[in-house]
Amino acid sequence: MGAFLDKPRTEKHNLHDEGNGLRYGLSSMQGWRVEMEDAHTAVLGLPAPGMTDWSFFAVYDGHAGSKVANYCSKHLLEHIMSASLGTQGGSTDDPPALAPPTVENIKTGIRTGFLKIDEHMRSFSDLRNGMDRSGSTAVGILMSPEHFFFVNCGDSRGVLYRNSNVCFSTLDHKPCNPRERERIQNAGGSVMIQRVNGSLAVSRALGDYDYKCVDGKGPTEQLVSPEPEVYEMVRAPEQDQFIVLACDGIWDVMTNEELCEFVKSRLEVSDDLERVCNEVVDTCLHKGSRDNMSVVLVCLPNAPKVSEEAVRKDAELNKYMESRVEEMLSRPGEEGFPDLVAVMRSLSTDIGMPPLPPGGGLASKRSVIEAVYNRLNPYREEDGNGAELEYHW
CATH class of the missing domain: 1.10.10.430 (Phosphatase 2C, C-terminal domain suprefamily)
Structure with missing residues (x-):
């Protein structure tokens, strides 16, 4: 989706920080697209009692506009926290909690948070009346001291590099996947040229309300579903090395293994995580990516060191x-x-x-x-x- 420029825009947006026993860096670049539609979230320390040692990172790959991606980057975590804690905010002004939410509460809260924000954005006048038809994928990780909660809705992707191997990867939500195709067809749609109704290249996303108006079907039964897949993993501090979250502008030209091996090699040359992320983005541009590109790199204590x-x-x-x-x-x-x-x-x-x-x-x-x-x-x-x-x- 989207037209292309005559020459790529290679200016980059960068961030980095450290805390909670980790360091992160990120880079995003418009590239050949006429508009920058990616967004991101990076939070060290969640604003809730007993959760200051939790962190949240996410990448949002917008399409047909940037409104949904930008709104989610600012508010998705609020909805997840509200659903997980059973409150309307989860701010530091809330009454003290006896303990952080359980693993099951978090998994349920993530799913509920996605559905709630999707329902909430539908009320925006320009999204409701079709003046803005934007949507966005979302891939993220919620990290507690003991667990990783990988979250995915769409075809952006998150990977965990553990013990010098790609230990885990989220699964892309593409219309041609059998489970996704079945839901699309049950909602009266079709999959043509690997797209929903021959148009949309992802089968799950936030926004995209033109594909969420089938009467008699619930929000997770529509042509395009806002329901995320949530993967919970127990952390292995002696083996976990780094996590990469990236939009499909990165994955279009590099496999999970290629990207992780490249990141590992760059971390052995530089401990500047912004520089490493910039090298990832530039390399993908030179490998032929035509999309917006965003990557978040989260380095854990056992990450490769400069050699x-x-x-x-x-x-x-x-x-x-x-x-x-x-x-x-x-x-x-x-x-x-x-x-x-x-x-x-x-x-x-x-x-x-x-x-x-x-x-x-x-x-x-x-x-x-x-x-x-x-x-x-x-x-x-x-x-x-x-x-x-x-x-x-």
Whole structure:
């Protein structure tokens, strides 16, 4: 959904913080889309008695507009807390609680919170009268000192990297999944070209009220359901390393394993989580992602640490690529200086190249290559012509 720009917008929004025994960083970028429709939530310490050592992170991938994603990023946690605690707020002004809610209360509260916020947003006049047809996926994690509660509604995805392996991943809600297809067909809809009624690419989402108006069907029985899947896991402090939440603009071009191996390799080079997230977003852009991109990285105490050996090897790789680009530009051929696409293609077949970052490959080093190319090529064009070719070498 959505039109594309002639050249991607690569400015990034970043955040980072630490607390409750974890560190997080995030990065979001508009990319090729004409509008930025992603949003996010990052809260260290929940505003309820006995829950200051809990945390919540989420990514929202909006479509057909940003209103639903933005509203959910500000208010979904409130609805979850209200449902979990059995209150209307869960603020620090509430009477002291005897204990945090139970695991079952949390799981029920998450589901109820999603249904409640979806019902609440339906009352907004522009969403009700069809002037705004936006919707949003949501993927998040609610973390207590003992448990992870992964939450997913749509095709954004969350993964847990534990003991140097992808231990867990949420499941994408796509219309072609048998269970989703059955609900869609029972509501009188169809799945064509892997989309709901040939149009919407996700089968669960918040908003999207054009797909939630089948008479006689409850909110979770509609063509598009706002019901999340909730996965509860007991934490393993000695093995848990990091969590990644990202929209499909990331997962479209990287598998769970590729992304986690790339993140691991970057954490061994830098402890700047914003930088690591920026590298993820840039790498996905250079791998061909055409969507908005957002990623939240939550590092736990056992996360990979910076390694002098990894830093040295990364510097050697950068130096090698710089020297190769200098070599190519020092001997222009009959047609003059090679363009950036030709340089990238030549490097991609270089058998002498030191090992590239796992999962990221040459695309993860494009900024290094481009910096040298731009510095040395006196004929570089600045007008943006051929921008798409340049990004899709």
